[in-house]
Amino acid sequence: MHLHYTPEQSAFRAEVRAWMEMHVPAEPLITLECREGYDQHVEWERTLAAGNWGMVTWPEEFGGRGLDLIQWLIFEEEYFRAGAPNRANQNGIFLLGPTIMEFGTEEQKQRFLTPMAKGEVVWAQAWSEPGAGSDMAAISSKAVRDGNQYVINGQKTWSSRAAFADWGFGIFRTDPDSKRHKGLTFILFDLNTPGITRRPIRQLHGETGFAELFFDDVRVPVENCLAGEGEGWNVAMATAGFERGLMLRSPGRFQATARRLIELYRRHQAEAAPSAREAVSQAWMAAQAYAYNTYSVAAKIIAGGKIGAEASLNKIFWSELDRSMHRTAMQLLGACAELKTFDDGSVNQWLEGYIFSLSGPIYAGSNEVQRNITAERLLGLPRVGAG
Amino acid sequence: MDFRFSEDQLALAESVREFLADTHGPQVLRHLDKDGPRDPNIWQGLVDMGLTGLMVPEEFGGLGLGLAEAALIAAECGRACLAEPLVDTAFVAVPWLLAKGETGQLAAILAGVCRIPLPHAINPWVADGDGAHLKSVDPLRILTKGTGGDDPHLLDLAALMSAAQLVGLADAMLAQAIEYAKIRTQFGQPIGAFQGLKHQLASCAVAIEFAKPVVWRAAQALQDEVPTRSIHVSHAKVAATDAATLTAETAIQVHGAMGYTYEVDLHFWMKRTWALSGAWGSRAFHLNRIDNAVLGDMLELGPQATFA
Numbered sequence: 001m002h003l004h005y006t007p008e009q010s011a012f013r014a015e016v017r018a019w020m021e022m023h024v025p026a027e028p029l030i031t032l033e034c035r036e037g038y039d040q041h042v043e044w045e046r047t048l049a050a051g052n053w054g055m056v057t058w059p060e061e062f063g064g065r066g067l068d069l070i071q072w073l074i075f076e077e078e079y080f081r082a083g084a085p086n087r088a089n090q091n092g093i094f095l096l097g098p099t100i101m102e103f104g105t106e107e108q109k110q111r112f113l114t115p116m117a118k119g120e121v122v123w124a125q126a127w128s129e130p131g132a133g134s135d136m137a138a139i140s141s142k143a144v145r146d147g148n149q150y151v152i153n154g155q156k157t158w159s160s161r162a163a164f165a166d167w168g169f170g171i172f173r174t175d176p177d178s179k180r181h182k183g184l185t186f187i188l189f190d191l192n193t194p195g196i197t198r199r200p201i202r203q204l205h206g207e208t209g210f211a212e213l214f215f216d217d218v219r220v221p222v223e224n225c226l227a228g229e230g231e232g233w234n235v236a237m238a239t240a241g242f243e244r245g246l247m248l249r250s251p252g253r254f255q256a257t258a259r260r261l262i263e264l265y266r267r268h269q270a271e272a273a274p275s276a277r278e279a280v281s282q283a284w285m286a287a288q289a290y291a292y293n294t295y296s297v298a299a300k301i302i303a304g305g306k307i308g309a310e311a312s313l314n315k316i317f318w319s320e321l322d323r324s325m326h327r328t329a330m331q332l333l334g335a336c337a338e339l340k341t342f343d344d345g346s347v348n349q350w351l352e353g354y355i356f357s358l359s360g361p362i363y364a365g366s367n368e369v370q371r372n373i374t375a376e377r378l379l380g381l382p383r384v385g386a387g
Numbered sequence: 388m389d390f391r392f393s394e395d396q397l398a399l400a401e402s403v404r405e406f407l408a409d410t411h412g413p414q415v416l417r418h419l420d421k422d423g424p425r426d427p428n429i430w431q432g433l434v435d436m437g438l439t440g441l442m443v444p445e446e447f448g449g450l451g452l453g454l455a456e457a458a459l460i461a462a463e464c465g466r467a468c469l470a471e472p473l474v475d476t477a478f479v480a481v482p483w484l485l486a487k488g489e490t491g492q493l494a495a496i497l498a499g500v501c502r503i504p505l506p507h508a509i510n511p512w513v514a515d516g517d518g519a520h521l522k523s524v525d526p527l528r529i530l531t532k533g534t535g536g537d538d539p540h541l542l543d544l545a546a547l548m549s550a551a552q553l554v555g556l557a558d559a560m561l562a563q564a565i566e567y568a569k570i571r572t573q574f575g576q577p578i579g580a581f582q583g584l585k586h587q588l589a590s591c592a593v594a595i596e597f598a599k600p601v602v603w604r605a606a607q608a609l610q611d612e613v614p615t616r617s618i619h620v621s622h623a624k625v626a627a628t629d630a631a632t633l634t635a636e637t638a639i640q641v642h643g644a645m646g647y648t649y650e651v652d653l654h655f656w657m658k659r660t661w662a663l664s665g666a667w668g669s670r671a672f673h674l675n676r677i678d679n680a681v682l683g684d685m686l687e688l689g690p691q692a693t694f695a
């Protein structure tokens with residue numbers, strides 16, 4: 001156990017910090033969840049790419065820097081420290097990218113990874129369906145093989161940023177007689193393909209965060225299938241592992257929130273309840289614990305290990321931490337909590353953050369489902385209905 | 388930066404775990420409860436394993452290992468609900484004496500003929516000391532009246548090692564609850580198939596998973612003498628106490644009325660949890676140290692300071 005950064009790692013931190021200080025927009029961008037804000041965020045992706053910061057862990061040939069996970073964690077820490085914008089392409093770079101890296105052909109890697117790292121193609125995840133939420137094996141949208149094409153029919157929903165994004169990655173039933181986990185295939189498609197209708201869905205804050213997708217005889221070439229027909233479930237589980245595990249939510253994000261919360265507490269200390277004091281300290285502690293845990297997981301992976309169902313513990317922890325930190329902030333703000341903008345004209349980011357934090361325990365597999373997975377796969381408890 | 392125990396460290400902990408599982412099972416706890424809480428044979432076994440010399444420098448014949456290894460093994464002592472005062476003497480007193488440059492007792496500690504009680508102002512008792520006895524809820528603890536000075540390093544060392552034992556206790560209680568949940572059936576199925584219990588047990592697993600690295604980090608911080616080490620020790624104590632308390636309460640709930648009996652072993656671990664949660668600084672004491680550092684302006688914040 002060695003808990004010190006090397007001089008190279010510290011130098012790398014300084015490099016990222018200096019770049020972020022130069023480039024992060026002084027004014028926060030408009031929310032990613034409307035056209036104008038989306039465009040601003042895509043612009044930011046291009047700025048990042050110009051600095052070669054698109055996805056630092058990827059090999060150089062795919063637009064990355066070939067850095068290790070510790071450097072990635074440092075990058076993320078500095079990213080959130082600088083208050084840099086949310087990643088418009090997070091589902092591409094954090095979920096699909098690693099999946100293509102693991103399952104894609106050379107041709108697919110060449111074709112998809114570099115434009116992703118460069119922020120030229122923004123990806124939406126299209127898994128959920130009206131009848132298949134937590135129970136993803138209930139997917140019924142079909143892709144029927146016709147020569148060297150698939151013909152897709154059906155409906156996807158809750159697809160983040162799909163209202164504006166360029167490409168989607170979905171799971172479709174390619175074997176019409178199959179049930180549940182079998183006969184599913186992971187397919188990549190251009191969202192502008194004829195036959196796709198996007199219907200934006202207004203989220204509770206009023207903006208368009210996600211969209212429904214309707215597929216009406218949509219033709220997609222078979223070479224857009226990832227890892228072979230019928231392999232969809234296995235590939236999706238790997239992607240979900242990236243989502244819940246290390247990639248989607250790195251500790252830097254929550255440590256930055258904890259620091260902002262500490263500053264908020266200091267400003268409201270005089271009128272704060274004693275319970276807020278504990279809640280704020282808890283936020284610091286939990287964000288630190290999340291960082292330690294992530295560094296230990298990263299060390300394991302660097303040494304050749306893998307994460308499996310432990311990713312579920314992670315997902316439960318960060319999502320509940322995020323919600324409790326924002327709840328505490330709302331309590332500290334008191335009567336100002338409901339204001340969308342404060343007196344000084346600044347956006348109440350705690351309110352936006354609190355609303356968003358309520359979705360954390362739902363997306364990426366609800367926390368109830370994560371607790372089921374933890375109980376059954378990590379603790380070895382019997383499945384529901386086991387007699 | 389490498390937040391991992393080495394293969395050697397893990398193998399050492401594994402061998403201690405196996406040794407204690409073989410020699411210090413629940414039947415031993417019951418024997419100690421009935422016949423008196425200390426047993427020279429058990430102590431001798433620990434001495435023969437070399438554990439009393441774990442932190443004694445090699446020049447004095449010991450293994451010369453550090454606080455990270457000691458914390459890992461203290462967790463094993465918690466898992467086994469070990470009654471002998473190995474942790475106090477070998478993992479707290481030894482590094483404390485070394486820090487003060489006092490080496491006179493090391494040979495005797497190593498040989499197992501000297502145990503060192505640790506009086507401190509933070510506790511209104513002394514464990515394994517001499518004098519009038521106080522009764523603990525934990526039948527295997529020997530407490531005597533007395534208190535001592537307020538040496539901060541001793542406090543940090545002992546609080547850290549309490550935290551390490553607490554995560555081991557939590558692991559053991561979770562394992563007992565899981566075993567019971569698999570075999571007890573009601574409504575025609577194992578109770579462990581009910582989500583109401585699954586989710587509670589999963590929450591314990593989350594709490595333990597995220598308490599352990601805090602303990603290891605605190606051990607390394609003390610070992611490396613980083614300036615913020617006391618804060619990390621307090622963090623470890625709070626996180627371990629919370630994880631163990633949650634797991635204790637969940638474990639008894641999973642056992643139903645059986646959990647409320649003397650017959651089921653769980654109570655030994657629960658009682659040690661209650662004892663160690665309050666020992667060497669209550670939750671409030673440690674939380675206060677964190678509050679003052681984090682909310683006051685005493686601790687550097689920011690990503691570069693995560694491991695400072």
Ligand SMILES: Cc1cc2nc3c(=O)[nH]c(=O)nc-3n(C[C@H](O)[C@H](O)[C@H](O)COP(=O)(O)OP(=O)(O)OC[C@H]3O[C@@H](n4cnc5c(N)ncnc54)[C@H](O)[C@@H]3O)c2cc1C
Pocket residue numbers: 124125126127128132133134135157158159160161209210359362363364365366367368369372582
């Ligand atoms: C902000 C946001 C962004 C999203 N982005 C995307 C996206 O980009 N792409 C995409 O494909 N999907 C996306 N989703 C959808 C998300 O994956 C689903 O919401 C999630 O899988 C839950 O499905 P559901 O909403 O149908 O809820 P349901 O499955 O209907 O669940 C409702 C409730 O029942 C509980 N429940 C269900 N099954 C069980 C069980 N077995 N045991 C115990 N409790 C259970 C759930 O935990 C939940 O509390 C997004 C969702 C949100 C909120």
